[in-house]
């Protein structure tokens with residue numbers, strides 16, 4: 349499942365060589381929008397900067413986003429308002445506005461294509477209409493010039509909608525390409541295929557990676573969820589995965605031109621996308637907690653059926669999926685990581701609104717590294733945990749505990765099947781006393797430990813993406829056990845002994 353943005357191989361972003369034991373003023377882990385923007389801002393301030401990326405630039409959320417640069421964000425503002433104060437709400441909007449304006453200025457200065465579009469939040473059900481009203485009021489309280497609308501260009505019924513004019517959309521890989529080139533011109537390096545595994549904090553900190561150590565005055569974890577467990581952020585965030593698809597329409601004139609998002613389930617997100625000289629329709633939705641959907645392929649199929657129902661003749665060109673992280677009070681976590689002696693910074697919890705929030709985080713982190721401060725960031729990042737947050741945290745914790753227990757019990761009760769799974773399928777069962785995950789992908793059967801290397805959850809099969817996903821904190825692994833994303837930093841262990849008769853173990857190196 350390759351996204352529309354990552355499918356474009358015309359201009360590959362180059363990678364630099366890893367220099368063992370090198371010393372940098374700042375090491376940034378992760379080359380998504382947060383990592384590259386932060387790295388660029390630090391390099392602009394004169395710091396020597398290295399970005400270490402576990403996979404490739406844009407590999408996780410940023411290369412698989414829907415890339416609406418908008419202050420109208422579904423029901424996020426009313427969500428923040430109901431969990432916090434108007435002061436927090438205003439600070440959130442101020443930070444996002446600053447992020448948006450920075451990005452628009454940057455794209456303009458660097459000749460990156462950006463399309464200005466009106467953003468709409470709509471209700472697909474009568475119940476959703478109440479959420480629209482709340483969002484409208486929250487937008488007004490935050491000072492946004494939002495308006496109610498009754499007539500929309502959509503080919504299905506809606507039960508109320510609001511509009512914020514003149515927001516924007518772009519191709520996120522265009523943005524990463526521009527940031528990467530700019531960073532390199534300022535002496536920064538970007539090294540792909542290097543996974544940060546730990547940080548031994550000090551003056552300087554030792555950054556322990558999959559290929560050796562480097563040293564840094566400041567370390568920025570721009571890895572989605574932080575990959576160090578200090579601060580227990582993995583337990584304060586929900587990992588939420590959703591699906592996106594691009595379509596060629598028989599009549600491009602029928603593609604809605606606004607950026608749309610429903611407030612009610614199942615979520616639907618729409619926008620246009622310019623690709624190779626033609627305009628495509630982009631459809632997103634069907635989100636769920638990572639590792640907790642019974643049949644992810646059914647969710648992909650459902651999105652396609654919905655699209656065909658409302659946009660007859662639409663022909664799918666791309667389908668992909670991605671995940672982002674939501675904090676309990678819907679405000680991102682940005683700042684110094686606890687118990688790192690102010691040597692490690694984190695930025696996470698953008699709740700699927702990272703195009704503005706990542707830039708806001710980069711601005712705030714850079715200010716703090718340079719001993720400055722931004723008032724809206726001070727308000728947002730010195731947060732108080734409310735009773736409502738605590739209650740939600742307790743529910744989330746209980747869900748994790750339940751998944752942890754049921755995963756192990758289920759694995760123990762089901763012995764591994766005697767034949768390899770069918771193509772595209774995966775199954776967890778016990779081999780001796782060990783939970784083992786077996787899958788067949790592209791004709792290759794792989795056996796790996798079913799125990800997530802982060803905190804020991806039992807992984808579940810993601811049929812749409814052919815991956816092993818952990819329901820506890822959102823770590824994901826390829827069929828051969830290679831870690832893809834989430835808080836885990838180690839691969840699932842290969843199970844060496846063939847457990848299935850007539851089937852041989854395939855070494856990772858031989859996998860396609």
Ligand SMILES: Cc1cc2nc3c(=O)[nH]c(=O)nc-3n(C[C@H](O)[C@H](O)[C@H](O)COP(=O)(O)OP(=O)(O)OC[C@H]3O[C@@H](n4cnc5c(N)ncnc54)[C@H](O)[C@@H]3O)c2cc1C
Pocket residue numbers: 377378379380381382383400401402403404405406407408409410411412413414415416417418542543544545570571572575588589590591592632669670671672695698699700701702703704705706833834837
């Ligand atoms: C389906 C979907 C649609 C979305 N649509 C929108 C939208 O329309 N508008 C909007 O504003 N936001 C949207 N978002 C949210 C937005 O895409 C994300 O918030 C944003 O891209 C996050 O950027 P990031 O750089 O923080 O993380 P990422 O882009 O995930 O980057 C993290 C990087 O860190 C790397 N990494 C991980 N672990 C390590 C390690 N140990 N060492 C080194 N590198 C590591 C990863 O490989 C990855 O490249 C959407 C999100 C999803 C999931």
